Amino acid sequence: MAVLYILTCVLVGYFGRHRKFGFIGFFIAALVCTPVITGLILLITASKARPDKVATSVPSPRSS
Numbered sequence: 001m002a003v004l005y006i007l008t009c010v011l012v013g014y015f016g017r018h019r020k021f022g023f024i025g026f027f028i029a030a031l032v033c034t035p036v037i038t039g040l041i042l043l044i045t046a047s048k049a050r051p052d053k054v055a056t057s058v059p060s061p062r063s064s
Contacts, residue, residue, distance in 0.1 A: 009030035009035050012027065012030040013030065019046075
């Protein structure tokens with residue numbers, strides 16, 4: 001049963017890896033609270049903006 005609890009905490013941490021607290025923050029929060037409560041917190045928090053995911057316009061090739 002403890003193995004399932006730890007694996008669930010790791011899963012919550014994995015899904016929180018792109019958030020402000022990152023993997024470690026959500027993993028520890030899941031260990032201290034419960035993975036269910038931390039998962040709910042994960043659902044209501046916004047992910048941090050990643051500069052490489054910002055939409056940019058790509059110029060189309062011009063045909064002459």
